[in-house]
Amino acid sequence: MDDETLKLGTRAGLPEELMFLARQHPRGNWRGQPGLAGTGEFWLANHDYFRGMIQRIAGSLSALRESGETGFDSGPALQRHINGLLGGLDGHHRVEDHHYFPAFQRAEPRLLRGFEILDADHHLIHDSIDKLAATTRDSLQRLGQAEGVMTSDQRFAVDALAAVVDRFAPLLRQHLADEEDLVIPLILERARQDPEFS
Template sequence: MSTPHLILPNRTAPLPADIAYLREKYPRETWDAHRNFGDTARFWMQMHDMFRELGGMLKTATHHFREGGMAPEEFHRFFAPRLRYFLGHLEGHHGIEDAQYFPLFRSYDKRLIVGFDLLEEDHEYIHEQLILSAQTGQAFIAALAEEGDARRFAADAYAESADRLLDWLLRHLADEEDLVMPTIIEHTETALFSR
């Protein structure tokens, strides 16, 4: 287990510099122009941006619906397929990181072990919250056909779990990028992944 202030539910700032030890050498603004920023890095960032964008869209649409700005049928058509896509792909993305990529980083340099163990632990917190969001999301979708309090309570329960999921996810994505991208740039994708 990680130190209490670093676990995802308690983490409110970027990872400390002794864990993200290459972050200062390769600031975020310089990543995508660097010659070692390869296809895997680009795809990784694109996936993260997709999760940020889709998570933000779901949050905005839910808020809009709760404010009365959208009919239930219209909201249902927008919301249900996107929520399924978001949660399913997020689960898949973390599975690939845990099984394939994180072990390669850890085995490349011992100094990376602490950070990638922490990120893997983040996935567990996110997984629990994702399950809760899927359950409350299903209940919310089912309650769209109902009027009044039942629908409002279901919307409240979903919004609460989804907002927490998104907060945690945004923290996790940024911290993961702070470890992954500078490490790729320092060592190259060939050195890290072709072993």
């Protein structure tokens, strides 16, 4: 597969040649493994938090669109959740780029290509984060803090934000899943060889 077909938003999973450890340690066997205690569990919990937040944000936007009504805290709550998600992702990617990915590449050089793919994902996700942050500012300003049936401009503002979130969510989910397929089997395999690794 070339760079274009491996791009986030185009690919459906990592290429088979990068899945040799994932075949030894399939996803269904991960949870509760002693080799994941510490770094692995903490890191999966971060990913679960991001998945939960994007689902919650998309759910709040769907509820607003379906009811056609906004509440006093609808806008501020969306702002808090989106800030939490985007701030968390920014910090998480920084740690991955500067600490985890270099260490994992040293531990398993055969997966270098996989970490290059994930690094490219981070750049693409950060462009999407900028778009999402800008649309959030604009849409939530238009939504305001009123209560009751939304005006047409408030509905358009919510639609615009929902459209950006709907484009962002599958990119984020795919990235998290592929990253886990690369990293969790690597941690489990290293922990099997050296119980001190994790």
